[in-house]
Amino acid sequence: MKRRKKLHIKPKHILITGIVFCIILIGISFRYEEQLAPVRAAVGTVFTPMQKGINIVGSFISDKTDTFRNINDLLEENETLKEQINVLTYENKMLLQDKYELDGLRDLYELDKKYLDYPKVAARVISKDTSNWYSVFTIDKGTKDGLMKDMNVLAGNGLVGIITEANYNYSVVRSIIDDKSYVSAMFLKTSDTCMIQGDLKLMDSGKIRVQLISKDAEISDGYEIVTSHISPNFLQGILIGYVSDIELDSSNMTKSAYLTPAVDFEHLEEVLIITEIKEPPLKEAPTE
Amino acid sequence: MKRILIYLIEIILCFVIQSSTFHYFSLGDIMPNLLLILVVSHAYMSGRMTGLGIGFFCGLLVDLVYGDLIGLNALLLMVIGYFIGYTNKIYANDDYTFPVIFVAVSDLVYNFFYYIFEFLLRGRLGLSYYLSRIVLSEIIYTVLVSIFVYKLLHMINNRLNRKTNEEE
Numbered sequence: 001m002k003r004r005k006k007l008h009i010k011p012k013h014i015l016i017t018g019i020v021f022c023i024i025l026i027g028i029s030f031r032y033e034e035q036l037a038p039v040r041a042a043v044g045t046v047f048t049p050m051q052k053g054i055n056i057v058g059s060f061i062s063d064k065t066d067t068f069r070n071i072n073d074l075l076e077e078n079e080t081l082k083e084q085i086n087v088l089t090y091e092n093k094m095l096l097q098d099k100y101e102l103d104g105l106r107d108l109y110e111l112d113k114k115y116l117d118y119p120k121v122a123a124r125v126i127s128k129d130t131s132n133w134y135s136v137f138t139i140d141k142g143t144k145d146g147l148m149k150d151m152n153v154l155a156g157n158g159l160v161g162i163i164t165e166a167n168y169n170y171s172v173v174r175s176i177i178d179d180k181s182y183v184s185a186m187f188l189k190t191s192d193t194c195m196i197q198g199d200l201k202l203m204d205s206g207k208i209r210v211q212l213i214s215k216d217a218e219i220s221d222g223y224e225i226v227t228s229h230i231s232p233n234f235l236q237g238i239l240i241g242y243v244s245d246i247e248l249d250s251s252n253m254t255k256s257a258y259l260t261p262a263v264d265f266e267h268l269e270e271v272l273i274i275t276e277i278k279e280p281p282l283k284e285a286p287t288e
Numbered sequence: 289m290k291r292i293l294i295y296l297i298e299i300i301l302c303f304v305i306q307s308s309t310f311h312y313f314s315l316g317d318i319m320p321n322l323l324l325i326l327v328v329s330h331a332y333m334s335g336r337m338t339g340l341g342i343g344f345f346c347g348l349l350v351d352l353v354y355g356d357l358i359g360l361n362a363l364l365l366m367v368i369g370y371f372i373g374y375t376n377k378i379y380a381n382d383d384y385t386f387p388v389i390f391v392a393v394s395d396l397v398y399n400f401f402y403y404i405f406e407f408l409l410r411g412r413l414g415l416s417y418y419l420s421r422i423v424l425s426e427i428i429y430t431v432l433v434s435i436f437v438y439k440l441l442h443m444i445n446n447r448l449n450r451k452t453n454e455e456e
Contacts, residue, residue, distance in 0.1 A: 011370065015336075018340060018344055019366070019367070025362070040353070040358075044352070047300075052308075058312045127308035128307060129307070132318050132319060133402060138307075180410075201421075203421075
């Protein structure tokens, strides 16, 4: 009983201290984000192995339920895919021949193969942000596998997002459908630039907003949108998706549209990370 | 001492399950908020101090791993834990209705303030859309899950209480 008397502090006071502490923390993290990074990294490093373990259980269960649900669909799909493979292998052969010719021509023009083969690393999605407001997820590779902040993340052949935080054994990825995400992009055919902005309100329709298209851009539904050459973080020429519903803005200066991503964000399990960073513009002249 | 250890294990387990398993069970892209259930149930069962402490650590964990602003979730969950702690006065051992109602109310409060801090301050209007599409569906899902989770936590808590009574 003695111990209890000693520890008698009013809960009210603890609440006030806690609130003040939290507000200070918010202020610090808002102002000096870098200083807190080691703490976050330490916490994340501890939890990643646990999440990885539990994630295996979760994906096992969801895999099993999916298997039962989809087995018939898969059989049918398998048939069509097999046919497709035959066609595609033939086409591929033709294309390869073209490619050899193209390589030869490129060498002639001394052009680099600009965005055909970036070095890539595969990683597994292990956990997702705990709230329903954002689309942030973590992957099971970090700086020890050579990942760094601002590296681009792909799945299949489309852009998924960008690494916002790279730690020792995990990295945090912000997907392009996230409400805070902005990507500078362009139309593959016409090279008109635009901005891709994630919007939580479009979650149900599975689309993303495209803004700031020049009003003179000659575009129509179904055009491919790729990352642009002027983006500071995204490497050029990665497919983002296909445009639809183009409209002239009320300002009469720009057009806006919607974009269907090339990636299925609902079933994201494995992603590819390009281990090459677009060189940021130098702030100061390099000293020699 | 033992009690604090159990609380810690519960927090870590809930966080890990929430972040890495629940998105497989999400309905319409919405997943239940397990950490909130944990905070509210403990605040209801054991009072203000416990609610405050668990809320703070749960929130801090989420902030450190996912958030941009460290401390926002900690602040929200701590305050919720503290105020739900007042309801400890009407705590009854075999009552399963009140905690579920408290979970619903605090989920609404939590998401409302989260919207204000993270979305409204960035100029995202349209509260009605967010309320109906995200907050409401999260509340319904969370309440459903909380019925089972509360029962489990309640069992653990009862066992702990019995142990401490025996020791005394």
